[in-house]
Amino acid sequence: MxxxxxxxxxxxxxxxxxxxxxxxxxxxxxxxxxxxxxxxxxxxxxxxxxxxxxxxxxxxxxxxxxxxxxxxxxxxxxxxxxxxxxxxxxxxxxxxxxxxxxxxxxxxxxxxxxxxxxxxxxxxxxxxxxxxxxxxxxxxxxxxxxxxxxxxxxxxxxxxxxLASEGFNIKPDETENERMRKILEYTLENFQQDISLDSIAGIANLTVPSFCRYFKARTGKTYVYFLNEIRLSNARKLLIDNELDISQICIECGFQNLSHFHRIFKSQTGLTPLAYRRRFG
Missing domain, CATH: 2.60.120.810 (Jelly Rolls)
Structure with missing residues (x-):
């Protein structure tokens, strides 16, 4: 990928x-x-x-x-x-x-x-x-x-x-870079799992501080924010199209606990997962 x-x-x-x-x-x-x-x-x-x-x-x-x-x-x-x-x-x-x-x-x-x-x-x-x-x-x-x-x-x-978030701006010449390809590949393959900054920095062959600066410079956002956007995109779709309960969707999308999922979801959508499902489901 x-x-x-x-x-x-x-x-x-x-x-x-x-x-x-x-x-x-x-x-x-x-x-x-x-x-x-x-x-x-x-x-x-x-x-x-x-x-x-x-x-x-x-x-x-x-x-x-x-x-x-x-x-x-x-x-x-x-x-x-x-x-x-x-x-x-x-x-x-x-x-x-x-x-x-x-x-x-x-x-x-x-x-x-x-x-x-x-x-x-x-x-x-x-x-x-x-x-x-x-x-x-x-x-x-x-x-x-x-x-x-x-x-x-x-x-x-x-x-x-x-579809893509407003801040998404990875440029073609940067995307072709082997390091960025590896980051995207690993993220899209594993966003449903726990991805630590140590692990993704290792994929990029950078220290954690260097990786954070590198990713922010090329995408305009932190890696954690980018990862959560991918997870929340999947969560919004599951809330609308799926009968899984919210705790199952939390796990399916890679969030480690329900309170963290609720907090991140509301901070980026303005709604709780349940309110989102009721409005758009």
Whole structure:
């Protein structure tokens, strides 16, 4: 799960790329690319990592990613049948397409505003399957128009959620650094467990004080705050979508005791876990 740079090659005769992905499971490593990306999950389930957010995904999940935002999807097996596939439609388009085409058209003002928001990643609650499928299934000029129409529909949506936290700002050249890759890899693999500063500093091959300065300089936040954001992203999803009681969710998300979980949750959301579940569940 290393944050790797991905080179995107557009389709011949097209200004952007469309792909239909069908795999036994999604297992791409943590990666980023300059292109914007629209990913629609046709079939499958698992966990989605975007920036410092961790959420479950399932069929119908639609996410718009901004340029150079680290991300990956990790599947859970659908059934014991090895022939079952996870499937997704992926659409990727360049920053030059946005700068030179969309920004030049006054009619696309709302789309440009949407893409500016996408620097944090955006999840859409409504289903836009027909619009996304049309982009994939058409060709030539009609495909370009279908993309603009799909983005226009998303720009008009009021039912969406920003994913990465506002302060998340790991830059691509820093993400590619081997040390930062190891930190992210270890954190995303182990956030449900107890991660001490000694252990994560050891992964980075730094002393604890040096590690704390290093991480704060590159992310704009402390490591403990970053780790808690990942845990709370998972906790919020479980509170809404899961029937686990709050003490079980506390343990599932890596918090060591219930009072600490309540305190951290309320400090970052303004609500207790129970109040959050009652409001959004």
């Amino acid at each position: 290393k944050a790797l740079f991905e080179k995107i090659l557009t389709d011949e005769g097209s200004s952007f790329l469309t792909r239909y992905v069908a795999l036994p499971y999604f297992d791409a490593p943590l990666h980023y690319h300059p292109e914007y990306e629209l990913t629609f999950i046709v079939k499958g389930q698992g966990k989605r990592f975007v920036g410092d957010s961790v959420f479950n995904f399932k069929a119908g999940d639609l996410v718009l990613l901004g340029s150079n935002l680290p991300h990956f999807w990790r599947s859970e097996r659908l059934t014991k049948n090895e022939e079952d596939l996870h499937e997704a439609i992926v659409i990727q388009f360049s920053t030059s397409f946005v700068d030179n085409v969309l920004q030049a058209l006054p009619e696309c003002k709302s789309i440009v505003a949407l893409l500016n928001l996408a620097k944090s990643g955006i999840w859409f609650a409504e289903t836009y399957a027909p619009a996304v499928r049309k982009v994939f299934e058409t060709e030539g000029l009609n495909r370009l128009l279908a993309l603009i129409e799909a983005l226009a529909q998303l720009a008009a949506s009021t039912d969406y959620q920003l």
